[in-house]
Amino acid sequence: MGTKGSANRQRIVDAADHLFYSRGYNQTSFSDISDETGIPRGNFYYYFKTKEDILAAVVDARVGEFKAVLKNCEEATSDPMQRLHALAQLPLQHETQVLQYGCPIGSLSSELVKEQDTEISQVRLTAVFDLLKSWIIEQLDKLGQSSRGDDIAKDLLARMQGIILIANVYNDAPFLHRSVNDLQSWLNQTLSN
Amino acid sequence: MGTKGSANRQRIVDAADHLFYSRGYNQTSFSDISDETGIPRGNFYYYFKTKEDILAAVVDARVGEFKAVLKNCEEATSDPMQRLHALAQLPLQHETQVLQYGCPIGSLSSELVKEQDTEISQVRLTAVFDLLKSWIIEQLDKLGQSSRGDDIAKDLLARMQGIILIANVYNDAPFLHRSVNDLQSWLNQTLSN
């Protein structure tokens, strides 16, 4: 950690993270990553054995990114309701990217779920979703919704994914804004019971 | 039409339709289609100029399939509310496929929206979504919801997409059933105003 080698490794992961998001995993080649980093293709194999290993590192990186985002939410307010609203508004903070490339979790997941041969994808696939889900459940617990926690958490994730997918396919910013707003109303209604 | 050549063309489109759904467009090769149809790779170019042309034919085919489904809904009942409920329940009629491969429209769309080079994808991409949306709006008109029609239609599509994505990624049949049920309740509430 902190060595020069790790720095290059990190640059590869960062570039792959960005490219897997904007072009998709299968449509990103080693040449693409090489072009973006300036690191020659052959060098990748000093840090990773296969392309799937890079994918695993990218998934880990995204787990880390979302952990940081959630930590931010926690530090901004201690009110679980406020925290959930902040999560629901997250797509608006990345509006341009969301409209262009969809959700970094959802789009990657729906791409990898079709990969039948490999096994790593199936294992790590839901890592970020799981992280978000348990964080949501945590907030719901504090709101006295522990019995319905799992269901509500999945509902929230599903609604966010659907909104982002339609907003992405139609490149529809007004829809994104209105739907996030509706989602807030739904949160208020659902959690007032 | 009806010639032997068209029959082979149709077999290619059918196989590609199935494979694009189960493996994804980019992960389906001419060899895969050849294996499934028994028609040699080289022969494809007698019917299609490029792989994208096959994709265009598949999208057309899916438009046709969904037109037939909607026609079925219309013939089953003349009540617009019943028709919308039938649409919402559609994922349950293809439960096994939905849990394994997601939505044939949504998953293909989110794959192709990342394709930047080509232009055909951007053009035809929303063809099936557009078909469903205008059909939904049609039913909402009859229910006196013409003012909110476009918004409600997008909401319904977004909710279905989100439900299917989560059900697919987690291979979660109970969630799919419960969520479709919730969707029916939402339809009843939203359209009773």
Place this chain on the structure above:
DNA sequence: GTCTATATCGAGATAGAC
């Protein structure tokens, strides 16, 4: 119309010099 053989390219991956 149908099929085989082949061209061409870019992908992931390896070997080995420095």
Place this chain on the structure above:
DNA sequence: GTCTATCTCGATATAGAC
């Protein structure tokens, strides 16, 4: 640790015999 050169394979696509 870093880079170049190269291997192998499978992809789309083409040519041309039958």
